[in-house]
Amino acid sequence: MPISVQTEDFDVSTEIARLRAGKPAIGAVVSFVGVVRDMNEGQDVHVMELEHYPGMTEKALEGIVQQAHGRWTLQDCLVIHRVGALQPLDQIVLVAVASAHRGEAFAACEFIMDYLKTQAPFWKKEQTPQGARWVDAREHDDKALAKWGMTSVNAAQGKSVP
Template sequence: MVRVTIQHEDFDVGREFDALHAGDGGVGAVVGFVGTVRGRDGGQPVQALELEHYPGMTERTIEAMIDVAVPRFGLHAARVIHRVGLLSAGDNIVFVGVAAAHRGAAFEGCEFLMDYLKTQAPFWKKETTPEGTRWVDARAADDAALARWGQTSDNGAAT
């Protein structure tokens, strides 16, 4: 199974869930997260979101995140799909899915990967609003979410 895909196209959540536990009788839980483009951010309307990344570097960074998560949570499988390019409000942005023997490990593993992805993966986001475009800044709440796992963000947040 390919663990990381960066793509312009949408993804099929059902197909991704099925692939996470296909042929593995030890899987007792599959947990996933799908992030979508919000139509509002901070009370302001958002018409579109453009995502950029560093090809190659982005995939390696996410693979390294998965390499940490698999043994830490006893995951049987993990999958991250992240879209890039111009997306409209309501479009899917990201899929993070994991399979584990038990639900607790699956929930924690999925949340860990999403928290890590929000702060460590080299993506840049630009929102289009009725007033124009603006780059989306890193959020302190995302750094705090990562810190609870004992990890430090590249933004300098302490654990």
């Protein structure tokens, strides 16, 4: 369950090869790569700055991966999230999930990303021609979390909503 919060870029193929190495039970790997867009909410984005709280962030990421392992039969998961100043087209996040079958890998990857968008302690500030602005959570991200039986408050506590 490799988890990394880092300033350095990552190579997707290298990371997935490392995740799969020596695990012949893996039949599927699903990955998601998030990248910096050059436009958000109608404004040009020149730089996105990502901040985090060291220690707390890694613990939160470990928690969501453990929840995914509790919901699906997974061989392994990988989460790499970058911090610092990023330019449009830079990679921000890699989530890769390995399982025996594709259905579980797809579902777990989507679950992890939905959680990351709403619960992981990252703060994003965009530099635009109009000045700097913090990026708020979006309603559609909370709706995505709800489809897993989670609310923002319960997800932070690692509890599903009945």
